[in-house]
Amino acid sequence: MTNYSTKPREYILKFLSEHKNKRFSCKDMYEHIKNEGYDINLATIYRNVDKLVESGELLKHQSNDKNYATYQYIENTNCLAHFHFECKKCGRMVHLGTIETNEFLRMIQKKLFFTVEPQNTYITGVCNDCNRKFISIEV
Numbered sequence: 001m002t003n004y005s006t007k008p009r010e011y012i013l014k015f016l017s018e019h020k021n022k023r024f025s026c027k028d029m030y031e032h033i034k035n036e037g038y039d040i041n042l043a044t045i046y047r048n049v050d051k052l053v054e055s056g057e058l059l060k061h062q063s064n065d066k067n068y069a070t071y072q073y074i075e076n077t078n079c080l081a082h083f084h085f086e087c088k089k090c091g092r093m094v095h096l097g098t099i100e101t102n103e104f105l106r107m108i109q110k111k112l113f114f115t116v117e118p119q120n121t122y123i124t125g126v127c128n129d130c131n132r133k134f135i136s137i138e139v
């Protein structure tokens with residue numbers, strides 16, 4: 001299955017674009033890409049993801065203690081300007097519209113005089129599908 005003409009950055013982009021609505025750490029990506037049969041090592045992934053962030057193809061999210069980073073495929077440039085909601089049950093990511101994001105940002109600015117950086121903000125909760133699943137199990 002190994003295709004020598006495919007560059008590591010292409011494996012990474014292919015993998016993340018196939019999982020657009022999730023974000024992954026380098027280790028997660030490494031496990032998944034390796035399981036798909038590609039020959040890649042962790043150091044190569046680390047080297048390539050930061051280049052992809054610089055070129056605007058991936059969004060990087062760093063944990064508060066800076067010890068842990070995850071990466072998300074940027075579907076369109078709006079991903080840098082809007083909020084993402086992340087389901088803690090299935091890991092799915094939901095994108096908030098830019099108009100709604102701007103309304104929210106204006107409200108926060110007015111109330112708290114605080115400027116939020118949407119690209120660094122993931123709001124966690126439970127998605128619609130998981131909510132429904134949960135309810136149907138309960139009933």
Ligand SMILES: [Zn+2]
Nearest residue numbers: 078079082095
């Ligand atoms: Zn987005």
Ligand SMILES: [Zn+2]
Nearest residue numbers: 087090127130
């Ligand atoms: Zn979910």
